[in-house]
Amino acid sequence: HNYVDNPDKPAIAKYFNTKGRYEEVNPYLIEDILAVNRSILQPPSANCQEIHLTAIIRHGKRYPTIKNVKEMQQLYNIVLHNASGQESWLREIQTQWTMWYTEDMDGRLVQKGVNDHKHLAVRLSKLFPSLISEEKLRGGFIKFITSSKHRCVNSTLSFKAGLTELWAITDKEFDHEVNDALMRFFDQCTRFVQEVDNNPSALSEVDKFKQGPEMRRVTEKIADRLRVPYNNITQDMTEAAFYLCAYEFAIKAVNSPWCQLFDEDDAKVMEYASDLTEFWKRGYGYDINSKSSCILFHDVFNRLNKAASENKSGQQVTEAVTVQVGHADTLLPLLTLLGFFNDSDALTSTNYATQTQRSFRTSHMLPYAANLLLVLYDCGGGDLRLQPLLNEKPVTFPGLTDQQASMPLYQDVKDHYRELLQGCDFEMECQLFKSPA
Numbered sequence: 109h110n111y112v113d114n115p116d117k118p119a120i121a122k123y124f125n126t127k128g129r130y131e132e133v134n135p136y137l138i139e140d141i142l143a144v145n146r147s148i149l150q151p152p153s154a155n156c157q158e159i160h161l162t163a164i165i166r167h168g169k170r171y172p173t174i175k176n177v178k179e180m181q182q183l184y185n186i187v188l189h190n191a192s193g194q195e196s197w198l199r200e201i202q203t204q205w206t207m208w209y210t211e212d213m214d215g216r217l218v219q220k221g222v223n224d225h226k227h228l229a230v231r232l233s234k235l236f237p238s239l240i241s242e243e244k245l246r247g248g249f250i251k252f253i254t255s256s257k258h259r260c261v262n263s264t265l266s267f268k269a270g271l272t273e274l275w276a277i278t279d280k281e282f283d284h285e286v287n288d289a290l291m292r293f294f295d296q297c298t299r300f301v302q303e304v305d306n307n308p309s310a311l312s313e314v315d316k317f318k319q320g321p322e323m324r325r326v327t328e329k330i331a332d333r334l335r336v337p338y339n340n341i342t343q344d345m346t347e348a349a350f351y352l353c354a355y356e357f358a359i360k361a362v363n364s365p366w367c368q369l370f371d372e373d374d375a376k377v378m379e380y381a382s383d384l385t386e387f388w389k390r391g392y393g394y395d396i397n398s399k400s401s402c403i404l405f406h407d408v409f410n411r412l413n414k415a416a417s418e419n420k421s422g423q424q425v426t427e428a429v430t431v432q433v434g435h436a437d438t439l440l441p442l443l444t445l446l447g448f449f450n451d452s453d454a455l456t457s458t459n460y461a462t463q464t465q466r467s468f469r470t471s472h473m474l475p476y477a478a479n480l481l482l483v484l485y486d487c488g489g490g491d492l493r494l495q496p497l498l499n500e501k502p503v504t505f506p507g508l509t510d511q512q513a514s515m516p517l518y519q520d521v522k523d524h525y526r527e528l529l530q531g532c533d534f535e536m537e538c539q540l541f542k543s544p545a
């Protein structure tokens with residue numbers, strides 16, 4: 109397919125990691141942002157009915173955080189005062205482009221991010237019409253939980269607005285619960301905070317890669333393009349240039365002159381550097397990264413169990429849909445705990461070249477509005493099934509061998525994760541000194 113996309117799209121847009129558009133992951137949305145394809149769900153029989161949906165969703169497109177704005181400012185100053193050259197993109201940066209990012213933007217949801225969640229809400233209501241319905245919403249069967257962060261709260265409001273606008277509901281408002289214990293568990297897991305988040309040596313592989321030959325080459329190429337001495341361009345500025353290209357595209361849908369500082373090879377190196385960070389900070393790098401999500405893991409399965417037992421006793425499922433809005437840091441540890449995107453080799457500072465085919469790629473996993481959906485089906489005669497979807501595409505639980513792999517028996521899923529269901533205790537995992545078992 110060749111979808112007619114924005115002619116102003118940067119050539120490197122598919123390497124933007126957590127700063128990428130959802131449309132890069134699902135290009136069919138470029139033509140029709142409300143498009144869904146129900147045939148991908150493929151339940152094993154026509155009897156199967158959706159009885160519960162849990163959606164764990166990252167917030168939509170946002171402004172840069174304060175730290176990133178500062179880095180952008182520094183790069184801009186160098187380019188404004190030190191760079192020389194006649195290329196039109198460079199002159200454009202120096203004479204037309206203005207540094208419009210300010211620190212008070214502080215990671216807030218942008219207008220396009222509002223739309224991310226409105227559109228997602230409408231698509232999910234088309235994908236699961238019996239669950240995300242006006243009746244269920246009005247009846248209080250759809251619950252909303254969010255991280256306290258403004259961009260998450262605003263995404264939650266946008267998701268709700270997507271539904272109420274769709275059904276033209278004006279006589280009623282629907283509330284949401286703010287729950288950081290569930291949606292920002294990473295802040296509250298002492299062991300994670302001390303051993304990883306606040307521990308500079310935890311990211312030693314990232315530091316080594318940033319000082320290594322691949323990244324040095326990217327930085328030198330930028331300096332060459334700007335005609336400044338190599339030592340004028342720091343690693344942080346290189347990162348800021350990449351961010352600038354990504355943010356200008358996400359927020360303004362333009363191919364910014366900043367994008368000219370990178371060719372595709374450079375972008376792949378930048379993508380790897382960011383994946384490396386995510387791997388060691390939120391992914392498989394350290395066991396505690398994924399274990400910090402134990403609290404969310406149990407929350408999800410408790411809800412599935414409740415839905416299953418209500419359904420079994422012939423009742424209506426009280427929480428038919430749960431929409432939970434959080435961060436990249438919420439989704440990645442949980443995906444890791446469940447075993448998704450686990451390559452045979454760890455990502456390290458020295459294996460960039462051999463990791464080109466890696467599955468651990470945040471550009472695919474975690475764009476803005478990334479989502480993990482867990483759908484529970486009743487296929488009759490006590491046959492319950494659980495289907496996972498990531499970014500609206502069916503995926504299979506890694507390691508679970510089943511002929512109906514994309515829609516395994518719920519019991520098989522529980523057997524597969526038995527150890528985690530019996531253990532994976534947040535308090536235990538997150539305390540600094542584990543008492544001997």
Ligand SMILES: O=P(O)(O)O[C@@H]1[C@@H](OP(=O)(O)O)[C@H](OP(=O)(O)O)[C@H](O)[C@H](OP(=O)(O)O)[C@H]1OP(=O)(O)O
Nearest residue numbers: 126127166167173174175176215257434435436437
């Ligand atoms: O953008 P950065 O580098 O400032 O990192 C963000 C974090 O900022 P911090 O490092 O604490 O200043 C930021 O932390 P806070 O929520 O601001 O505490 C988030 O973790 C954010 O993820 P998301 O975009 O909300 O999914 C983080 O963004 P991603 O790394 O997930 O893109």
